[in-house]
Amino acid sequence: MEMLEQKIKNKTAEIGVIGLGYVGLPLCLQFTKKGFDVLGIDIKKERVKLVNQGKSYIEDADQQGIKEAVESGKLSATWDYDKIQECDVIQICVPTPVNVNKEPNTIYITDTTREISKRLRKEQLIILKSTTFPETTEKVILPILEKSGFKVGKDFYLAFSPERIDPGNKEYTIENTPVIVGGVTKKCTHLAKLLYISVMQRVIAVSSSGIAEMTKLLENTFRNVNIALVNELALLCERMKIDIWEVIDAASTKPFGFMPFYPGPGVGGHCISIDPYYLSWKAREYDFHTSFIELSAKVNENMPYFVVDKVIQALSENNVCPSGARVLILGVAFKRDVNDQRDSPALKVMGILKQRVKEVIYNDPYIDKIKGTRERSISLTESLLKKVDCVLITTDHRVYDYNWIVRNAKLVVDTRNATKWIKKKNVVRIGC
Numbered sequence: 300m301e302m303l304e305q306k307i308k309n310k311t312a313e314i315g316v317i318g319l320g321y322v323g324l325p326l327c328l329q330f331t332k333k334g335f336d337v338l339g340i341d342i343k344k345e346r347v348k349l350v351n352q353g354k355s356y357i358e359d360a361d362q363q364g365i366k367e368a369v370e371s372g373k374l375s376a377t378w379d380y381d382k383i384q385e386c387d388v389i390q391i392c393v394p395t396p397v398n399v400n401k402e403p404n405t406i407y408i409t410d411t412t413r414e415i416s417k418r419l420r421k422e423q424l425i426i427l428k429s430t431t432f433p434e435t436t437e438k439v440i441l442p443i444l445e446k447s448g449f450k451v452g453k454d455f456y457l458a459f460s461p462e463r464i465d466p467g468n469k470e471y472t473i474e475n476t477p478v479i480v481g482g483v484t485k486k487c488t489h490l491a492k493l494l495y496i497s498v499m500q501r502v503i504a505v506s507s508s509g510i511a512e513m514t515k516l517l518e519n520t521f522r523n524v525n526i527a528l529v530n531e532l533a534l535l536c537e538r539m540k541i542d543i544w545e546v547i548d549a550a551s552t553k554p555f556g557f558m559p560f561y562p563g564p565g566v567g568g569h570c571i572s573i574d575p576y577y578l579s580w581k582a583r584e585y586d587f588h589t590s591f592i593e594l595s596a597k598v599n600e601n602m603p604y605f606v607v608d609k610v611i612q613a614l615s616e617n618n619v620c621p622s623g624a625r626v627l628i629l630g631v632a633f634k635r636d637v638n639d640q641r642d643s644p645a646l647k648v649m650g651i652l653k654q655r656v657k658e659v660i661y662n663d664p665y666i667d668k669i670k671g672t673r674e675r676s677i678s679l680t681e682s683l684l685k686k687v688d689c690v691l692i693t694t695d696h697r698v699y700d701y702n703w704i705v706r707n708a709k710l711v712v713d714t715r716n717a718t719k720w721i722k723k724k725n726v727v728r729i730g731c
C-alpha cells in the first residue's frame with residue numbers, strides 16, 4: 300500500500316473536509332485547484348446538494364471554481380460519514396461557538412471526532428482547523444480517536460492547524476496567508492506541513508499542537524484587545540471633542556511600532572467576539588484570570604449601548620421625539636463586504652434600539668433576511684432615505700454611495716467613519 304507521505308507528495312491523497320462553511324468550502328477549493336481530489340462532508344443537506352450542483356454559497360469560494368471542480372470530478376460532497384474511510388487526510392472545520400454564558404461549546408468538534416473515530420483506519424492524517432482552547436487536540440480529540448485502538452504517530456496522525464482566513468480580504472487569501480501547523484508527534488507535524496506546503500505558499504511548523512492552538516488565540520485576542528482600546532479612546536475623544544479617526548490616521552504614519560485599529564459598534568463574527576472566551580475559560584482551570592480579555596469584553600460589549608444612546612441624542616437634537624422615530628440601519632453583516640451576520644454588533648444595536656424608538660428597519664445588500672426573525676432587508680431608495688428620521692451606518696459596505704445617502708437623509712449616525720470625506724451638518728460620527 301502506498302504510504303500517506305508518498306500520496307501527499309504525489310497529490311494522490313484523497314482529502315476530506317468536514318464542515319463546508321466559511322472555512323471549509325474555500326479550503327476544499329484550494330486543494331482541488333492544486334490537483335487533489337476532495338470530499339466535503341456536512342450535516343446540512345442543503346449545503347451538500349449545492350456543492351454537488353457546483354454552486355457556491357460562500358464569498359471566498361468562487362462560483363466558477365466550485366463549478367469547475369465539481370464538473371471535473373475533483374470535488375464532491377456528502378453527509379454520509381462512512382465515506383471518510385476513503386479519505387487519507389481529514390480536516391475538521393466545524394463551528395466552535397460559545398453558549399449564552401460565553402463558555403466554549405465544543406459539541407461540534409467532539410461529535411465530529413466520534414464519527415471519525417468509529418471509522419478510523421491506519422495511515423490517516425486528522426487535522427483540526429476549528430479555533431479552540433489550548434489542549435483541545437491532545438486532551439479532547441486524541442483520547443476520542445485512540446478509542447479506536449490505533450496509536451497516534453504510529454497508526455494515524457493528528458495535528459492542529461488554525462484557519463487564519465479573513466473573509467472578503469482580497470490581498471491575503473487562503474493561498475498566501477502563512478499556515479501554522481503543530482502536530483501531536485514529530486511525524487504528525489511533518490505530514491501536516493508536507494500537506495499544506497503543496498497547496499499554500501508558506502507553512503510554519505511549531506513544536507506542538509498546543510503552541511498552534513495558543514497562536515490562533517493570541518492573534519484573535521490581540522485584535523479584540525486593540526479594538527477595545529480604540530473604542531475606549533473613542534469615548535474619551537468624544538468627551539474631549541477630539542476626532543479619534545484623525546488621531547488614528549495620524550498615528551498610522553509612524554512606520555514602526557503602531558498598527559491601526561478602528562472603533563465601531565462592537566465586535567462580531569465567529570472569531571474575534573468568541574475566541575478570547577475560549578482562552579479565558581481555559582485559564583480558570585489554571586487559577587488564572589485573563590484580565591485583558593475581561594476588560595476588552597466589557598468595553599466592546601458596551602459599544603452597542605453607546606451607539607444607541609448616540610442615536611437617541613442625535614434624534615433629540617434634531618427635534619425628533621425618539622419614541623416616535625423611524626431608524627434605518629445600513630449594514631447588518633459583522634464587517635464590511637461579507638454576508639456573515641453571526642454575532643454581528645449591528646444586530647445587537649438593532650435589538651436595543653427597538654426598545655427605544657418606534658420602528659427599526661434595515662438594508663444590507665449582502666443579507667436578505669436576519670436569521671431566526673422575520674426581518675428582511677428593505678430596498679434602499681431616495682424616498683426611503685427621505686422618509687426615515689435617522690440613518691444609522693453600522694457596517695460600511697463599499698457598495699453604498701455615501702454621498703447620495705447623506706444628501707438624501709435627514710440625519711446620519713456613522714459608527715464606521717464611512718462618511719469621512721463628507722462634511723455635512725446632518726452627519727454625526729462616533730468618536731468625534
Ligand SMILES: NC(=O)c1ccc[n+]([C@@H]2O[C@H](COP(=O)([O-])OP(=O)(O)OC[C@H]3O[C@@H](n4cnc5c(N)ncnc54)[C@H](O)[C@@H]3O)[C@@H](O)[C@H]2O)c1
Nearest residue numbers: 318319320321322341342343392393394395407429430462
Ligand atoms: N469564519 C471565519 O472567518 C473563520 C476564520 C478563521 C477560523 N474560523 C474557525 O473555523 C471554524 C469554522 O468556522 P466557519 O466560519 O467555517 O463555520 P460555518 O458555520 O460557516 O461552517 C461550519 C459548517 O460545519 C457544519 N457542521 C456542523 N457540525 C457538523 C458535523 N458534526 N459534521 C459535519 N459538518 C458539521 C455546519 O453545518 C456548517 O456548514 C470555527 O472554529 C471558527 O472559529 C472561522
